[in-house]
Amino acid sequence: MTIVEERPATAEVPPPRRPNPLWTLLRNSWRQLTSMRTALVLLFLLAVAAIPGSYFPQYAVNRERVSQYYTAHPQLAPWVERLGGFDVFASPWFAAIYLLLFTSLIGCVLPRLRDHVRALRTVPPDAPKRMDRLPQHAPATARPEDPAAAAESLARMLRRKMFRTRVVELPDGGFSVAAEKGYLKETGNLLFHFALLAVLIGVGFGHWYGWHGNRLLVAGADQGFCNSITQYDDSALGPRVTAADLPKFCLRMTDFEATYQSTGQAKSFLATVEVKEGSGAYRKASFTVNDPLRLHHANVHLIGQGYAPVLRYTDRYGVSQEKVVAFLPVDGMQTSEGVAQFPDVNIDPATNKRDDQLQVGFEGVYLPTGGTDGSATSKFPAENNPVLYLAAYRGNLGLDVGKTGSVYALDRGQINSGALKKVSGERPYVLRPGETLTLDDGTKLEFVGTRQFATLSIRYDPTQSLLLVGAVLGLIGLMLSLFGHRRRVWFRVLPANGQETGGSVIEAGGLPRTDYPGFAAEFAALTRPAAEDGHAEEGTP
Amino acid sequence: MGELSNQLMALTVLAYLTAMVCYAGEYAFGRRSLIGKAATRPARQLVGAGAAVDEVVEPVVKAPAKVDRGEWSGRIAAAVNVLALALHAGTLVTRGIAAERMPWGNMYEYILSATFVGSAVWVGVLLRRPALRHLGLFASLALVVLLGAADLLAYTAPAPLVPALHSYWFFVHVSTIIISSGIFLIGAVPAAMFLVKSGYDRGKRSFPYTLGKRVPASAATLERLTFRLHAFAFPLFTFGALIAGPLWAEASWGRYWGWDPKEVWAFISWVVYAAYLHARATPSVKRSVATWIALFGFVTMLMNLFGVNLFFEGLHSYANAG
């Protein structure tokens, strides 16, 4: 595998003028940068630079972990942030390393490509004078054929074995057969390195022109959504994508099925939806984990699921409002937490004014399978014994101040300041589907039932398939490069006793151009027909 | 079945341990000249071990020279090693039957499988090149430590797969990574021995290098074996981690690459092994430097097998330790 490649020495005529020192510096730096050793150092740096990306939580992987880190290490976190530790793979220093590496790569493979194209077009060179100095050598042996026929049959045999072969007539009536094989090794190596470049560029384009969003979708025709930025819980568009570029489609979930092992471990999920693309009609489709719904320029992945209790609140004036509120699972058994907030209730029909003191909120836990021990954790992820524990609050929910609060918890500030007061007792209300609770002011809350929800990740990456092609080509190139061997073989066929008829004398030599332990055996096999008594030295494996 | 698998697991570790002790015995008692001689007579001793003889075996005309205690110890070690491999296979098969699927669903099973591949490759090398038998001490040491760690740190009761693992990419991705990791892991043994041996040849006589005294294989042979194992594993790992993995991740999580800790460390290992191949191909870099890089790759593989599972939390659900 050592490079024995002799680069055509660029005949460097010393310039008559004194070299410009800046130019010399640039040229030397470029040589340095494109050397194999520099590539090695940069590869190593790349590996080391990736380590913090696994140690520190990453924004791109999990934003919440980063905030947890901020809470746990309030002093250190801002520093980590400043140094790019929470976004290692987009940080300038990481980029610096891989950009240098890829510059080095370009500087390295372009000249190699040129040399290789040249090598592909040049014929195998003549045999060296002293073949016994070559790593492989078969001493001269006599053959009955005359030189022309012997050389012809050798060349045929070599061509059959895919050697590129050239026969030259020598001035003294003999022939030289030169053959070379294994060009695919360098071809593969170049293919591999170019594929690396292509993959990097592809990843860049994918980042620019791709987008993704996450959305929690509750079952039911009334809960559907259409693809637009405002409909996402969170989203990210690539720098070259605008909100108007998003493909048009609408989704509504009609059914969600989950099955579980008796241990509670999930066995299967299946989301059934109705989907409408562009201006078409709704059609049915279903998808599951590992098998996304593939739409035109968007893929819908199922990444989570849970329950959304349906709650109906009836206020002092007898007006009812129904809400479907997703509760987020906090453990594997689907113990789920959430809130139901009713800001627009208790509106006096006489004045039609909302009273900020009379907004209502409920906070609690939903257990798909409640236990008999009264503990607030679910025993099983399916709804075998659904139960909802709720605490009730009345007052100002603090929703109108324009703050973006969580939709899964009440505003702690409002509770602490006393603007929002707890009106249930020490123990939470316990509700089963169909049951109703009555608050101290006579208003009622009915637990109508639950619906399933699915968390969806919706993504588009335009270069994904191209990357796959690049990676596969790269792998093919890598294997050609690793397992190929470049080697040359020469035969010199001379007339026996200096006469053109009546037998010839054949000498052979071989040169492996890369570290190739099997070459001795191959050479022996190639020269065996040439050596009449069939003696060939055993190849050392 | 799960119980049986656990018992077989204990026996497997015990068998590797026994093999290790016998290999150590060979080190302790073996006379260098004799080992050297035995080494030139391929695979003869393994016939006695009941192992399959492959085509490299040449008929031995003369009766083997007088066999001393060290030689016997080595033969027994090889035999026990083969037995351990069989037990190892049994552990995996019963585990798979207990879980009703391929035994690759969690970290424990993953390590079990990767070490099995490593061990099988080692036994293959042993059969083809009995001269390398001395490496057995380190191969079995590595296996004992890895399996012991898997049992103590990562044991998980057999269970069916979570839905995220229901995918044929699971099969392709995990099997190729297991095979390549196994080969990388075992590749570290000749790598380490090359460093020891070449250090010894250069006249170093301090502790680890003294082991080189009894290694009959030449430094060049060890180096070449190191390269062959790594060159074989590298494309396989490239396919498993950088093609099949992203394909599956795309289907499952929506993105082909997300810098989850497992992915980060797979990337690191890949880059380090690429650096090894590079270094080996660079004439101005010494072979011993290149080999150190290969060993560094081994460390990153260990990090991927154990460290990532124990220290970080990620999406790779099978990564969760028991």
Ligand code: HEM
């Ligand atoms: C982007 C990072 C790079 C990676 C991941 C990479 C990877 C590899 C790998 C795995 C091989 C082994 C194939 C073989 O041995 O035949 C290889 C070979 C080679 N690489 Fe790179 N490489 C990178 C960058 C570079 C750069 C920057 C240069 C030039 C300075 C370079 C020059 C070479 C050469 C000349 C070989 C052939 C060695 C031989 O004769 O086998 N590579 N590369």
